[in-house]
Amino acid sequence: MRPVRGGYGWFWLVQIAAVVDTALLFAAGVILRDAEALALAFVVLLTLGWILFRPGRIVPVLVRGLVFADVAFWMLPAAVTNAASHDSPASIILP
Numbered sequence: 001m002r003p004v005r006g007g008y009g010w011f012w013l014v015q016i017a018a019v020v021d022t023a024l025l026f027a028a029g030v031i032l033r034d035a036e037a038l039a040l041a042f043v044v045l046l047t048l049g050w051i052l053f054r055p056g057r058i059v060p061v062l063v064r065g066l067v068f069a070d071v072a073f074w075m076l077p078a079a080v081t082n083a084a085s086h087d088s089p090a091s092i093i094l095p
Contacts, residue, residue: 011057018044018064021071040067 022044029038044067047060082091 011061014061014064015048015051017068018048021064021068022048025071040071043067 022041025037025041025044028034029036029041044064047063050060051057079092
């Protein structure tokens with residue numbers, strides 16, 4: 001990845017977000033024994049590999065966008081529901 005105008009561009013930011021998202025999804029999958037979180041972590045990991053071994057940026061970025069949207073769509077309401085029912089802090093923070 002090469003710097004753009006003295007800094008890093010949007011693609012670099014997407015790569016970093018994918019690494020962080022993979023780590024968080026993997027942690028949630030292992031801690032909560034959640035197969036869906038592990039599957040999503042694997043999908044994001046595949047897109048990271050795709051970028052390394054194949055040219056082209058659009059498809060992996062679109063797939064990551066869908067994964068990020070899916071996580072936000074389902075995890076945010078889960079965290080709000082857990083907070084409303086006074087669950088443990090881990091149950092509120094982790095989703």
